[in-house]
Amino acid sequence: MQQATMSDDDHRPEHRPGQPRESAFFGRRKGKTLRKGQAERLEADLPKLSLDLEMPAPDRLAELFPDAPAEIRLEIGFGGGEHLVHRALECPDVGFIGVEPFINGMTKALGRIAAEEITNVRLSGEDGVKVLDWLPEASLDRVLLLYPDPWPKKRHWKRRFVGPDTVARFARVLKDGGEFWFASDIDTYVDWTLHHVRADPAFIWTASAPDDWRQPWEGWPGTRYEAKARREGRGSAYLTFRRLPREG
Numbered sequence: 497m498q499q500a501t502m503s504d505d506d507h508r509p510e511h512r513p514g515q516p517r518e519s520a521f522f523g524r525r526k527g528k529t530l531r532k533g534q535a536e537r538l539e540a541d542l543p544k545l546s547l548d549l550e551m552p553a554p555d556r557l558a559e560l561f562p563d564a565p566a567e568i569r570l571e572i573g574f575g576g577g578e579h580l581v582h583r584a585l586e587c588p589d590v591g592f593i594g595v596e597p598f599i600n601g602m603t604k605a606l607g608r609i610a611a612e613e614i615t616n617v618r619l620s621g622e623d624g625v626k627v628l629d630w631l632p633e634a635s636l637d638r639v640l641l642l643y644p645d646p647w648p649k650k651r652h653w654k655r656r657f658v659g660p661d662t663v664a665r666f667a668r669v670l671k672d673g674g675e676f677w678f679a680s681d682i683d684t685y686v687d688w689t690l691h692h693v694r695a696d697p698a699f700i701w702t703a704s705a706p707d708d709w710r711q712p713w714e715g716w717p718g719t720r721y722e723a724k725a726r727r728e729g730r731g732s733a734y735l736t737f738r739r740l741p742r743e744g
C-alpha cells in the first residue's frame with residue numbers, strides 16, 4: 497500500500513450523498529462452471545444455512561443459531577470464506593453471518609463448513625446492502641468488510657461498498673459499543689473509508705498510534721485477497737471503528 501495520507505478532504509468531489517443505494521454489488525456472481533459435486537453441495541447445503549430475506553428477521557437474531565450465541569458478527573464479501581471459517585472455529589460461542597454473492601466463493605465456503613462440521617455460521621448469497629436492511633436494529637457486535645472490491649479508478653469510487661448510506665446502515669445494525677472492522681491494501685479506499693465513517697457521528701475511529709491501523713487484529717489469519725496484495729508488493733491498513741452509545 498502506498499502511504500495513506502489520512503486526510504479528510506481528498507475525495508469530496510466524488511462524494512454526493514443522495515438516496516441510499518438499493519444495491520452495492522457490481523461484481524460477478526459466477527466464475528468457472530461448478531463441478532457436479534460442488535453444484536450438488538450448493539443446492540443441498542445452502543438452503544439449510546441461508547438467511548430467508550423474504551421473511552422478517554427474528555427479533556432475537558440469536559435464534560438463527562442452534563446455541564443462541566450472545567455475540568453475533570457479520571462478514572460482508574467473505575470471498576472463499578477463509579477468514580469466516582477460521583473465526584467460526586476459533587470462537588464457537590459466537591454466531592457468524594457471512595455474505596457473498598459470488599457463487600464459486602460461496603461453494604468453497606460451504607465445502608469448508610461441511611468438512612469442519614461448523615454449526616455457528618449462517619450465510620447469504622445476496623447483496624450485503626439487502627442483508628443489512630433485513631437485520632434488526634442494534635443486533636450485531638461486529639461488522640467486517642475485509643478487502644472489499646477496490647474500484648481504484650476515480651470514476652468508479654461511488655461503487656465502493658463504503659459510502660454514507662452503508663455507514664448509516666452499519667450504525668443502525670451495530671449494538672452500542674459494537675465495532676466496524678475494515679481492511680484494505682488500496683490507499684485511496686483507506687482514506688475514503690476514514691472520511692466517510694468519521695463523517696458519521698455514530699462512530700469513532702479507535703486508533704491512537706500508527707500500529708493501531710498498521711497491525712492486523714489479534715489472531716488474524718490473513719485472507720486470500722491479502723495474500724495476493726502481498727505478492728504484488730502492497731501492504732494493508734486495518735481500521736477499527738466503534739459505534740458510540742445511542743442517545744436517550
Ligand SMILES: C[S@@+](CC[C@H](N)C(=O)[O-])C[C@H]1O[C@@H](n2cnc3c(N)ncnc32)[C@H](O)[C@@H]1O
Nearest residue numbers: 520521573574575598623624643645719720721
Ligand atoms: C476483493 S474480494 C475479497 C474477498 C475476501 N474478503 C478476501 O479478503 O479474500 C471482495 C468480495 O466482496 C464481494 N462483494 C462485492 N460486492 C458485494 C456486496 N455488495 N455484498 C456482498 N459482497 C460483495 C465480492 O463478490 C468479492 O468476493
